[in-house]
Amino acid sequence: MQKFLLFAILGLLLSSLFSAEAEIENIRFENDNGRVIITYDLISEEPVNIIVKAVRGDDFIVPGAIAGNIIDVQPGLDKQIWWEPYLEQLNPEDWTIELSVWSGDYVFVQGSDINFEDNSTVSIKAFYVGTYEVTQKDWCEVMDSNPAKFENPENPVENVRWDQVIEFCNIKSKNEGLTPCYEVFPDSVKCYFNADGYRLPYEVEWEYCASGGVLSNLYSYSGSKDVDEVAWYDEMSDHAPSIPGQLSPNELGIYDMSGNVEEWCWDNYLKDRSKPVYDVRKSRVMAEKVIKGGSWFANYKKCKIEARSGESPDTRDFRLRYTFFRTAQK
Numbered sequence: 001m002q003k004f005l006l007f008a009i010l011g012l013l014l015s016s017l018f019s020a021e022a023e024i025e026n027i028r029f030e031n032d033n034g035r036v037i038i039t040y041d042l043i044s045e046e047p048v049n050i051i052v053k054a055v056r057g058d059d060f061i062v063p064g065a066i067a068g069n070i071i072d073v074q075p076g077l078d079k080q081i082w083w084e085p086y087l088e089q090l091n092p093e094d095w096t097i098e099l100s101v102w103s104g105d106y107v108f109v110q111g112s113d114i115n116f117e118d119n120s121t122v123s124i125k126a127f128y129v130g131t132y133e134v135t136q137k138d139w140c141e142v143m144d145s146n147p148a149k150f151e152n153p154e155n156p157v158e159n160v161r162w163d164q165v166i167e168f169c170n171i172k173s174k175n176e177g178l179t180p181c182y183e184v185f186p187d188s189v190k191c192y193f194n195a196d197g198y199r200l201p202y203e204v205e206w207e208y209c210a211s212g213g214v215l216s217n218l219y220s221y222s223g224s225k226d227v228d229e230v231a232w233y234d235e236m237s238d239h240a241p242s243i244p245g246q247l248s249p250n251e252l253g254i255y256d257m258s259g260n261v262e263e264w265c266w267d268n269y270l271k272d273r274s275k276p277v278y279d280v281r282k283s284r285v286m287a288e289k290v291i292k293g294g295s296w297f298a299n300y301k302k303c304k305i306e307a308r309s310g311e312s313p314d315t316r317d318f319r320l321r322y323t324f325f326r327t328a329q330k
Helices: 136-143 162-175 203-210
Strands: 023-032 035-043 049-056 059-061 066-068 076-083 096-102 106-109 112-115 121-124 127-130 182-184 188-191 262-268 282-284 289-292 308-311 320-322 325-327
Touching (some): 035 096, 112 203, 127 203
Parallel strands (some): 262 320
Antiparallel strands (some): 106 127, 188 282, 262 289, 289 308
């Protein structure tokens, strides 16, 4: 089954998703030769994730060139975040930085540079990703129908085609007042990655997220070196998918990126991965698409983060699904 990760952009920040118990106080700013140092105090009873937003008039972005106390921040004084605005071709004097506490069903994934064996480097931009797989309830609220073979509103949606996921993303974006990412043509689909709607991840984004982002412990599976701790696969599954979130999450707090149901990605499937694909804006409709994550039907090897396969986009399979994913910039 293919899962799809709805990657959430900052536009989804509803008041109900912020923690009422945690507060950010005493925010200070310092310009250190172009690098902006943001110092703050966190009043909270538990660790939280921090949203960094740069605002200019009615416009805003989520900076990608940031580091520091952002993810899983412990309560305390003098927490720091560093922003390198000139790496993003931004003048810090034009933007006002705002900090918020993030909670709810989405996780902020900080961007970073990734080095590959061919000595190439990919600069991953920040994004938001769903904590859990998209459920049948989530799907039905948007599409008014349930394609799943294993019917249960709390189970992950499965048995969905790649083009149905594209349609789902656009409709959900419109329903929430967001700009859809996709423009559909007879023989191709174009993705506008600066739009604030929902979309599918690139394979390299999926792997970065499944590996734990900047918190990665370099596990073989998403969140552990022991597949039994994090993945529903053939020896554990009782021949069916599971309600999301029943096993341990990965380093970012995301569940089921290994096992349960497989996930569609944006990329056309290429057997040769000597050069990682990133920033491709157009995808041929009938080309095979990348599938990641393994499933309840697969053996443990298919659940490894590096494992991959390709399927025709018109494939409907009870192992395939999608997870909420949105870019973290506008």
